[in-house]
Amino acid sequence: MPRAPLAPDLIADLWRAAHALADAARPVTLRHFRTAGLSADNKDAKGFDPVTAADREAEAAMRAVLADLRPDDAILGEEQGAKPGSTGLTWVLDPIDGTRGFLSGTPTWGVLIALADAHGPVLGLIDQPYIGERFAGGPGVARVQGPQGPA
Secondary structure, three states, X not given: OOOOOOOHHHHHHHHHHHHHHHHHHHHHHHHHOOOOOOOEEEOOOOXXXXXXXXXXXXHHHHHHHHHHHOOOOEXXXXXXXXXXXXXXXXEEEEEEEOHHHHHHOOOOOEEEEEEEEOOEEEEXXXXXXXXXXXXXXXXXXXXXXXXXXXX
C-alpha cells in the first residue's frame, strides 16, 4: 500500500531537522579534517573499514539534535547502532561517508542523512562540509546549495 501524503507541516519539520543534523555534523568533521595525528580504528576484522574520532563525535552531535527535535523517532547510525522509536520514522545517519578519503585529506567525503518509514525513503540529504555543498532530495524535492547559493 502506498504511503499517505505526509502533512506539509510535518514535512517542513522533518526538513528542518535534517538540515539541523547536517549543521551539527559540519563543524565537528571540519575540526578533524586534515589534522595531524588523525588516526582510525578498524571496524572490520576481515578487511579495512576505518572509523575516526570525527565519525563518532559527528554522530553523537547528530543524535543530540534528534534527542532535542525528534526524540520519539528511531535512529540507525553507522557508529552507534540502532535506537528504537515510536513514530514509525527512522533516521539513518552516516557521519562520514568516505572515511578513507577523509583520512587521506581528500575532500571526497560527506555526511549522509536519510529518513525512512515503513514504506521506504521519505527524504535524504548529503552535506559536503569541506566543499560547502548540500544536496537534498525527496518527493517533489531536488535541490543543491553551494557556496555561491542554490543551483
